[in-house]
Amino acid sequence: MMFRYRNEVLAKERLEKLKDLNLNLRLMHVCGTHQDTLVKFGLNSMLKEAGIEVRPGPGCPVCVTTAKEIEEAIILARKGKVVATFGDMFRVPGERLSLADVRAEGFDVRMVYSITDCISIAEKTNKEVVFFSIGFETTAPTTASVILTRPKNFSILSAHRLIPPAMEALIKMGEMKIDGFINPGHVSTIIGERAYEFISKRYKIPQVIAGFEPLDVLIGVYMLAMQIIRGETRVENEYKRVVKPEGNEKAQHTLGEVFEPTECSWRGFPAISDSGLKLRGEFEEYDARKRYEDELSTVDIDYKEPEGCRCGKILRGLVYPDECPLFGKVCTPQHPVGACMVSREGSCNITFRYGER
C-alpha cells in the first residue's frame, strides 16, 4: 500500500500548481520524521523552487531534552541504578558526557525499544530501574499505561513534552514570521485536530496535520497554500486514515490519569508553561525526581551550548544546520557536539546524512 502513496506524476503536478501560484511562503513543521521525508525525497529543494520554504522547528524530542535532564540520568546511573532509554538519547551529551560515555565507565545504561522492555529488565533484577522517558504526546501515553500497572523497583525520569505549547511559544517569541504549520501526524494521532484550534484562532495561522509519505507532506503543503489563498486560518487534516478529529481518547485518558502538565525548559527555549509532563501526586513513588531527591539535588548546572554550536537557533527554525560553523567540521554524527547532530531525527544529522537541507 505504501507505494500507492508515492505517486510521482501527482507529486510533479502539485509542485507545478504551487509554482504557478508564486506564493513566497515560509512554513514550519515540528516533527523530525517530516524533516526526514522533506530532505530524503528532495521535497525541500523542489518546494524552494516553487517559492515555499519549510523550516524545521522543535520537533525532535531528543534534541529538545536539556543538558540538565541528561545530567540527572547520568547521576542516577553513577549511583548504581539501571538507567534505560531510547537509542536516540544514548549519545546526546549533557554538560560534558553522554549516557554512552557513562556506560563506557562501567555503569549500567541500557537502550530499549519500548518502555515494556524496561519493565522486563526490572522484573529480572533487584536493582532500581529508571526509565529516562523522552517523547511527545505520541510516546507519553505508553509511559502512562505502564505506570498504571504500578511496576516494582521502577521509576521514570520524565522528559516528556507537549507540542502545542511549544508552537505557541514560538509564535509569541516572534523571531520569525510563520505563514503556516505542518502538524505532526503521530502526535496528532493522540491529541486529535481540536488540540491545535486555539493556535489558529488566537494567532490566525493555518495548520494542516500531515502523514509521512512524500505525497502526504506535499499535499499538506498544498492544503496550507489553499487556505492562505482563501484567507482561511483553521486546522485541516490530511492524515485522516490515522488521525481522528478527537484523537485517541483512550490514550488521552490514560495520559491524563497519570500525568499533569508542568512548566518545562526546552533546549534553545526559555521555560514554556504547561509544556512538560510530571507524574500526578498519587504516582509520586514512580517519579525518580522525588524518589532520589537527595541524589539529584546536586544537579545545578548553568549549561551553555558549546562554543559555536547553534542547536538552539536551529530548534527555533532561525538557522539551517549548514549555517552552523561547526557543521560537518568538528560536529559530525560520529563526533556530535550538539544534540541536533545525534538523533536521526535531528536537523543536523538529517542534513549531514543526505547532503541537503
Add this chain to the structure above:
Amino acid sequence: MCLAIPAKVVEISKGKEGTRAKAKADFGGVSRESDISLVDAKIDDYVIVHAGFAIEIMDEHEAKETLELWRELLE
C-alpha cells in the same frame, strides 16, 4: 522518535486478568508482540505501532478515500 508503522493484528493474547493486552502483529512479514492497551483492536485490524504500543487503528475507508482524493487531483 514519533515514528510509527502499520501492522496487521494476527493474534490477541487473552492473558490472565490484570495483565496487559497484547497482540501479535505482522509488520509485512515480520511478526512482533505489540501492546494494544491504548486501542480497542480486533484481529485483522491494521494498527499504527509506536515504541511497542498500538496507538491507533488505521481507518481502511479513509485510506481508500485519500487515494481516491489524490486520484481526483490528477484528473
